[in-house]
Amino acid sequence: MEKADVIVIGSGQGGVPLAVDQARCGRKVVLFERAALGGSCINYGCTPSKALLAAAHAAGRARLAAPLGIHAEVKVDFERVMERVRSIRASFSQGIERRLTEAGVRIVRAEASFLDPQTVTGGGLQVQSPLVVINTGTGPAIPELPDLKGLPLLTNLNIFDLEKLPRCTLILGGGYIGLELGQGLARLGSEVHIVHNHDRLLNHEEPEVGEVLAEALSRDGVHLHLDCEVNEAIYQNGICALTLADGQTLRGDAALLAAAGRIPNTAALGASAAGIDLDKQGYVVIDEHFRTTAPGVYAIGDVARQPAFTHVSWEDYRRLQAILNGEQRTRSDRVLGYAVYTEPQVGRVGLTLDQALAQGHRARAVTLPMAHIARAIEWGHDLGFYRLVVDEDTDKILGATLVGYEAAEIVHVLLAHMQAGSTWKILEQSVHIHPTYGEALPSLARLLTQ
Template sequence: MDTVDAIVIGSGQGGVPFATTLAEQGKRVVLFERERFGGNCINWGCTPSKAFLAAAHAAGRASAAGVLGVNCRVTVDFPKVMERVREIRDRFARSTQSRIEAAGVEVVEAEASFTGQGHVQGGGRSFSAPVTVIDTGSSAALPPIPGLQETPYFTNHNIWELERCPERTLIIGGGFIALEIGQGLSRLGSEVHLLLRGNRVLASESPRVSAVLEEALQRDGIVLHRRTEAKRASPLAGNRVALALNNGETLEGDALLLATGRRPNTEALHVDRAGIELDERGHVRVNDHLESTRPGVYAFGEAAGQPAFTHVSWEDHRRLLATLAGQPRRRDDRVLAYAVFTEPQVGRAGLSPEQAAAKGIAVREGYMDIGNTNRAIEWGHGLGFFQLTVDAESDRIIGATLVGYETAELVHVLLDLIETGATASQLEPLQHIHPTYGEYLPSLAQAARQPE
């Protein structure tokens, strides 16, 4: 058994900067990685999906350019698209490994688990440390569909290995992964069917968001099956699949993608041996400082039940570094922001009016249909809206939902205003550049003005 300064389990977007920072400070750090370097983001999430969508949205925009008087015939080289996706993914993974090794982190390429003494073992080695970090991410949660184990299916883990575009793709789910990959496949040539357990996509967002995205998806030819569940899955010849549905119908396809939620990768750690508790969903139970029920053992990102976004996990590493240095950081001390990279995009920061109401906060709302704005009319972007949430008592901006062209970029303006405690009255008189989408943010604040 070897004693080191820190142990990191997993090479995700929180664990890597934590390990390299300590190593560069002269600490002896050991990092365990059982699969690919870079974690979910680089290998199965952000990196491959956005490289994939770069091609898909280019094809989609070209196909839709007729309204501008530009008529395009789009030909998709699907194998080349996927080759590029994998090349970028692999390059980023290699870069992550090189970064770890260059910083002097000792790497053990093996599955890690805890012992009864709180040590971490794997690959025939055992270590102890005053600080241990669990950054093991999550995997696709599989729905309990009879026959599924005998039926070929994809998750976001292996969809990037596709070599040809499926003629018809069946997708179970209506969240971020289902919508992004579904719209991408549709724009690259597949007939896509989305099976929704409920009545709308992105059910965690406001009905306004769902309505805009559903219209966009249907314009792309995607078929939405509402309140639909698969009662049985069956394999067909040629790796095709069939789903028996709860409405008595059978839907056949060339590929099946499961996007029905995530589960934390904590089972193989055997944390119970070390007195580390998990919650009912398998996340490491942590306090406000990301420390588990065993002192000195911490968890980042999805493993800790944090919001499942790369930037949250990355911020977790800064939180822990600050905590270890005696500074007052907490697991939720930043405004939550995120985006959905469909087209139109969804950019979110802070609270929606519905979330504010659930917290008992009285709000004023500013709303604007972007289809009526100069930029949208000029560029042919009719779908979308801007919405601002303002605390009625303090006038502080506490949330924003932007749906439209590249709103994942634009929402940062409002995210920064929320973080700094800015008010709607401070935003309203500002001058923004014309003609842009950003020029309407002061007008949005004006729309949220207190009635006189």
């Protein structure tokens, strides 16, 4: 039995900086990781997907440039695209290992499980510590379909290992992973079919968001099968066939991508041995200060049902570090923003109008189409809209939905206003540079004066 001051289970974007900071303070830190260092973001999520989309969107923009008078013939070197994706991923992961090692963190490359609240075992090692932090994240949910388990299934865990572009890719799920990868593969040259069991894409967002993205995807040749269930999945002679409830049969060349949600990586933790409660879906139950139901055990990131974004996991590390130092932080004490990296992008912050009204705000929303923004017209990016939600009693900005070119960047302006407690009147009075996409934000706020 070894002794440590801190045990971290999982090397995601919250666990790594926490382990490093604790080690640099002179504490003995042991980090368990069963897979590649860096967690989902570096290995299966943000880093490889955005590297792939860099190539895909370059190709897509060129093909769709005819309205600008540009007629391009695009040739995609898929092998080179994927080599670049994997080289960036490897570089980032190696950087994580160097960072941990230089800080003095002991890395145990094994799956970890609890023997009791203060004892963790893995790789033939038992470690005891008064402080344990769980940062194991989530993994892809596999739909429960007949014969699906026998198929050579793609998920975000293995899709970036592809050597050859699938001629036809079938995707289960119309959430952000399915849409980003679906549009990306289509722009790289694959015939893509997205099967979604809701009547609109990104069904957790406002209806207009899904409508805009459906139009954008159709321009890229993506086939959408909405409000559709799969009755049967068959794999034979290198072909995957899906039979839909409406009688259609879709065939892909061994390329079926499951992107229908996430499940927590808690099955191997042995949570019950430590007295750690899990909810009905298997997520770790925590309080406002990240404490689990076991003494001395904390959980951060999406394994604890925090929003599944890298920046949230990283902020969870900062919150927990502050709490451990005696400061007053809670699990949701910052304004939350996020983005979807389709083209057009979706930038979101705070509440939608429906959410604001449900929470009791006397709220109002205004919307500005991208087709009314000079920069969008000039650059040919007129698909989408900007929407602002405000509190009519306080003038505070409650939230925003931006759908347009580089909306993931533009939304930070509104996030900063909200974090500072600013109002829409301050935004309306701001003088933004012309011609820019950001210039439209004061124009959007001015709609509230009408």
